[in-house]
Amino acid sequence: MHIELNGISYHGYTAAREHTSDRETVVFIHGTSMDHTVWNLQSRYFAYHGYNTLAMNLPGHGFSEGPLLTSIEAMADWLREIVDRTSGTGVHLVGHSMGSLICLQAASGYTDSKPLLSLSLVGFSYPMSVTPVLLDAAKNQPAEAYSMMTQWSHTSQLGGEPNPGFWSPGMQMSMMSNANPDAVYQDLMACNDYAGAESALQNLQTPTLFISGLLDKMAPCKLARKHAEASTFASIEQIPQAGHSIMSEKPDEVLKALQRFIRANPIPA
Amino acid sequence: MTQPTKTRFDTLALHAGQRPDPVHGARAVPIYQSASYVFRDSDHAASLFNMERPGHAYSRLSNPTNAVLEERIAALENGVGGIATASGQAALHLAIATLMDAGSHVVSSSAIYGGSHNLLQYTMTRFGIETTFVPPRDVDAIRAAIQPNTRLVFGEVIGNPGNDILNLPLVAELAHEHRIPLMIDSTFTTPYLIQPFHHGADIVMHSATKFLCGHGTVIGGLLVDHGRFSWQDSGKFDTLSEPYSGFHNMSFDEESSPAAFLLRARREGLRDFGACMSPTTAFQILQGMETLSIRMDRHVDNTRKVIDFLSKSDAVSDISYPELPEHPDYQLCSELLPRGAGAVFSFTLNGGREAGRVFTEGLSVFSHLANVGDAKSLVIHPASTTHYRMSAEDLLKAGINEGTIRLSIGLEDVDDLIEDLSRGIHLASKVAR
Numbered sequence: 001m002h003i004e005l006n007g008i009s010y011h012g013y014t015a016a017r018e019h020t021s022d023r024e025t026v027v028f029i030h031g032t033s034m035d036h037t038v039w040n041l042q043s044r045y046f047a048y049h050g051y052n053t054l055a056m057n058l059p060g061h062g063f064s065e066g067p068l069l070t071s072i073e074a075m076a077d078w079l080r081e082i083v084d085r086t087s088g089t090g091v092h093l094v095g096h097s098m099g100s101l102i103c104l105q106a107a108s109g110y111t112d113s114k115p116l117l118s119l120s121l122v123g124f125s126y127p128m129s130v131t132p133v134l135l136d137a138a139k140n141q142p143a144e145a146y147s148m149m150t151q152w153s154h155t156s157q158l159g160g161e162p163n164p165g166f167w168s169p170g171m172q173m174s175m176m177s178n179a180n181p182d183a184v185y186q187d188l189m190a191c192n193d194y195a196g197a198e199s200a201l202q203n204l205q206t207p208t209l210f211i212s213g214l215l216d217k218m219a220p221c222k223l224a225r226k227h228a229e230a231s232t233f234a235s236i237e238q239i240p241q242a243g244h245s246i247m248s249e250k251p252d253e254v255l256k257a258l259q260r261f262i263r264a265n266p267i268p269a
Numbered sequence: 270m271t272q273p274t275k276t277r278f279d280t281l282a283l284h285a286g287q288r289p290d291p292v293h294g295a296r297a298v299p300i301y302q303s304a305s306y307v308f309r310d311s312d313h314a315a316s317l318f319n320m321e322r323p324g325h326a327y328s329r330l331s332n333p334t335n336a337v338l339e340e341r342i343a344a345l346e347n348g349v350g351g352i353a354t355a356s357g358q359a360a361l362h363l364a365i366a367t368l369m370d371a372g373s374h375v376v377s378s379s380a381i382y383g384g385s386h387n388l389l390q391y392t393m394t395r396f397g398i399e400t401t402f403v404p405p406r407d408v409d410a411i412r413a414a415i416q417p418n419t420r421l422v423f424g425e426v427i428g429n430p431g432n433d434i435l436n437l438p439l440v441a442e443l444a445h446e447h448r449i450p451l452m453i454d455s456t457f458t459t460p461y462l463i464q465p466f467h468h469g470a471d472i473v474m475h476s477a478t479k480f481l482c483g484h485g486t487v488i489g490g491l492l493v494d495h496g497r498f499s500w501q502d503s504g505k506f507d508t509l510s511e512p513y514s515g516f517h518n519m520s521f522d523e524e525s526s527p528a529a530f531l532l533r534a535r536r537e538g539l540r541d542f543g544a545c546m547s548p549t550t551a552f553q554i555l556q557g558m559e560t561l562s563i564r565m566d567r568h569v570d571n572t573r574k575v576i577d578f579l580s581k582s583d584a585v586s587d588i589s590y591p592e593l594p595e596h597p598d599y600q601l602c603s604e605l606l607p608r609g610a611g612a613v614f615s616f617t618l619n620g621g622r623e624a625g626r627v628f629t630e631g632l633s634v635f636s637h638l639a640n641v642g643d644a645k646s647l648v649i650h651p652a653s654t655t656h657y658r659m660s661a662e663d664l665l666k667a668g669i670n671e672g673t674i675r676l677s678i679g680l681e682d683v684d685d686l687i688e689d690l691s692r693g694i695h696l697a698s699k700v701a702r
Contacts, residue, residue: 016519016523035526037524037525037526037528040524040525041320041321041322041323044320044321045316048315048316048321062526063523133272147273147275148273151273152273157276157344158276158280158286158288159285159286159340160285160286160287160288160337160340164323164324164325164335164336165331165335165339165343165351166340166349166528166531167285167286167343167344167348170343170344170347170496171349171525173347174495174496174527175526177497178496178497178526252322255321255322
């Protein structure tokens with residue numbers, strides 16, 4: 001699906017399913033220098049199990065046109081506009097890593113007529129400060145940054161993950177290498193500079209689920225746990241043997257957590 | 270965070286794609302000799318078939334043992350994934366069938382394996398796919414051969430029979446200028462000697478029967494995708510960028526750009542053509558790959574010593590090994606293949622067809638057969654075996670002559686190999702014209 005905003009075409013994956021106005025819509029947002037592909041398994045499942053699914057490519061990412069956005073706030077504004085253009089009875093936001101910050105920020109100022117039913121923050125941490133060595137690589141040697149992020153985000157470079165025939169570190173490297181080379185630095189800077197999570201979390205009144213890999217080196221689980229415990233609206237699923245690439249390392253576990261949570265938060269009768 | 274370190278080749282060769290069996294703790298890769306897999310419930314079954322969940326449903330589509338092999342070769346080649354096939358020929362066919370339809374065209378190096386040549390020259394033409402063969406060193410000819418309907422440029426790193434080295438960076442650039450992928454058969458080189466993706470290739474295939482397995486025990490093929498070619502930007506690959514009614518209108522490129530080729534190859538090609546690998550075969554190939562670097566070093570080392578011996582013999586001429594300064598690709602070889610130019614080469618045994626036959630039959634350590642890449646040394650004399658009906662003139666047209674001998678150097682003690690060859694040369698000298 002392509003959604004046009006201000007003359008720019010943005011792409012969202014729907015699993016080749018038409019959206020219908022009588023269903024809730026699950027919107028997935030990817031992380032730094034990634035694209036909608038990271039949500040393949042989970043988004044496809046929801047598309048065939050009673051929901052509209054929309055795995056968006058951020059501006060300048062994947063098949064989406066447009067300039068890169070340089071702050072989490074700008075990306076959240078864009079996301080709210082995208083949600084405004086979708087059909088469906090209500091919205092569930094699901095974000096990974098940088099995408100989790102975008103979803104949180106979008107939720108904090110959410111005013112759309114379609115109710116925001118739930119918020120799932122996967123691989124979330126706050127602050128999401130980025131180590132200078134990675135920022136430097138992202139700015140000057142993107143390929144080196146892709147390599148660092150690929151290695152940090154997997155619990156093992158040896159693979160052996162559930163999706164038959166695919167070597168997940170290679171998939172991540174190719175996905176990032178195919179992206180706009182400026183995206184990795186811009187996205188990491190946006191994560192690093194984002195200062196709105198504290199107030200967004202304090203104001204949160206949407207049911208929120210943190211999903212975190214216990215071995216996540218990039219967004220340590222303990223940070224997500226701290227925020228989950230501080231909010232009456234939040235809970236956390238901690239997934240063993242999973243790092244930051246949790247959707248490929250533990251796809252079924254992530255899907256089950258999302259299934260339970262999203263089904264538990266339907267549009268009020 | 271501390272700086273990450275990349276896992277290195279030998280470690281990947283031993284471990285990539287496998288985590289120790291969580292149920293029984295088996296350290297070796299288990300052979301999952303099972304046609305199908307029990308579903309947890311109907312929803313699980315439907316999700317598996319619809320690609321909503323990872324896992325195995327039926328071994329023609331995927332198998333846990335094969336999956337380890339597929340992941341391991343992808344890790345060693347630095348690709349996104351792999352597909353194990355029934356043979357190297359099946360891998361080539363699967364790639365072609367995935368990328369193109371009737372009316373398409375392939376530009377292929379003329380210096381390729383005879384089986385690949387047959388598939389492209391004769392069999393695929395019956396299905397409307399034509400091939401233009403060009404000498405691998407003639408980049409202008411490759412450029413001139415590309416047509417609007419060309420969908421693939423194909424070649425081998427080390428060609429057959431003259432061991433021509435394909436200039437991968439140059440040919441890749443040329444293919445990409447025309448928005449076409451470059452596919453490389455890297456059977457003779459394996460990822461230990463060269464990783465074609467680092468030089469611009471987009472798809473790699475192997476006959477895993479050869480050096481990857483390394484022991485001459487099974488037939489198998491592998492396809493690996495780098496995941497960097499943009500099928501959508503190319504605009505020439507409807508099979509990957511347009512909705513496929515045979516799988517719920519999935520557009521494979523939209524499903525996953527890096528994985529589009531492999532997704533369609535598996536979801537259509539393996540499903541419908543069915544040329545899948547047996548899990549026992551996958552296990553054997555995995556066993557071979559665990560020692561790949563050690564074996565390839567020894568293969569190359571033995572080859573260099575054998576060539577040194579042959580080059581000093583008056584009975585031998587025209588040794589076609591690219592590490593020799595007189596080989597036309599000597600410089601290119603040193604750039605692309607610093608670890609060695611493999612272990613398969615040809616030479617001319619002076620004395621004609623009968624001398625070649627006597628030489629071959631007189632060897633006792635070398636095995637006389639039609640294969641390469643075994644741990645055991647192999648020999649064949651085409652003029653008295655595979656090409657025996659051909660005249661001397663026709664042999665020359667095929668790039669060989671009556672005295673051409675092909676050797677695949679194995680892992681034996683090299684002194685025994687040299688003694689064996691010396692004995693064969695002595696016998697051949699008695700019948701030489």
